Amino acid sequence: MTDVTPQPSDTPDAPHPSSGARVLAVANQKGGVGKTTTVASLGAALAQRGRHVLLVDLDPQASLTFSLGIDPEELDVSVREVLLGEKEASDAIVVTDEAVHLLPSTIELAEAEETLATRTGREQRLRVALEPVAGDYDWIIIDCPPSLGVLTAAALTAASDLLIPLQCETLAHRGVGQLLDTVHDVRTFTNPTLRILGVLPTAYDGRTKHARAVLEAITSSYGLAVVEPAIPRTVRFAEAPAYGQSILRTAASHRGAQAYRDVADTLLAS
Template identity: 60%
Template sequence: MSKILAVANQKGGVAKTTTVVSLGAALADMGLSVLVVDLDPQGCLTFSLGHDPDKLTISVHDVLLGEGAIADALLDTEDKVSLLPATIDLAGAEALLLMRPGREYALKRALKTVEGDYDVIIVDCPPSLGVLTLNGLTAADEVIVPLQCETLAHRGVGQLLRTVTEVQQITNPDLQLLGALPTLYDSRTTHSRDVLADVSDRYDLPVLSPAIPRTVKFAEASASGVSVLGGRKNKGSAAYRELSENLWKHWNGGADLVTIEAV
């Protein structure tokens, strides 16, 4: 059975897609078979992995509506991960799904057909708390919350945590919240540390280690259609490699996730 991880935060600009791309590439480099799923109608994950959403004829939109097989929509990437891409059509799928019974389970049903083919499946949820994000959380075993280390970044975290709780109560009782992943982190500033301390105290939420540093390498990698792991070694790729190793030890051996105890 695949391990399914959702990456969710309704706030944009928190390095959610960067986390999916980088984690997927790091796990693939460890020899694991990885599928990443783009649930954002903007197609940022699809673009970041070197594919033009405007040129695709079949995508996750067709899969969610039962109009196409997931195997027919999958794309290869230079980072050795398989991609279930998104297009702008997905915005329309959200409205159509709302009219269907069992709408929260559409992605879960689709992934059942390929679960045995992958060690890890990572779902990039859109920056909203609509039916697409509910699909991602319902299909997942675990969820992490990327959190930008800036003052206003944690606004809305409480709302997301309430959504996770509701999903656990209604559609996915086995969903586990792994914690917040600090992103765009600058260890030289007390401001970044203060934000993490505030989130940890206010929401009683584990803060995953390592914090992902702020670096221009992420933007450069996204523009070139590959992950940050594809170029020279840098602090961003090193952080995601460490995080992927922590996650795999947790999944494969039951080890406790490494967290930041004091920030």
């Protein structure tokens, strides 16, 4: 079985060795698990805690960019140009309404991924691109694409920590195993210090036996911790992107918003 034992941190909020920020990759190659919602909501929650936060949209679908009120079609510079070495990260970063900075994405990133596959140092390009701005932030959170290609490998190479959002359903078991195989390769070849924080249950209903059983099976099979609290199922998460804001702004008192605040506090204490 793949070794997925989390690696301990010497101090709280330990920075990535090559930056001044703690870099968190949020990844799961299965789509529709609340990955983008988690990135946007944690970013807003950490900003509310007084942290300087940069979110990186590494998904060609640009869902995070759209969710934070930025029209991808109106962007002249995005993460695509940064990864290809045509622009600096500082040239592409925009400020959102919730005091969170964003390195946005566009659909052109899909074509760039194919180009990157033939480039030297492709897994290191995001890490290198973020180094000049990392000192400006306490946290950098990367929204990975729902795949295990070059972009996800680059995100895991740049990251100090990995969080796996997970809907507790049958197919989740297979997806986690595939992701951990990729983590094993990244640790072996490009980022030996990558730490797995654990799985974050999303759209979770603890009243159902199936959800509890899947979560227990995954944690016992792979030795992964469960990041708490679980994120409840609610339509408020689907509504928030229409306003270009996170649930922490559109439904600040909702239990889903509070759950992400609590997860942010958990991360700050880890």
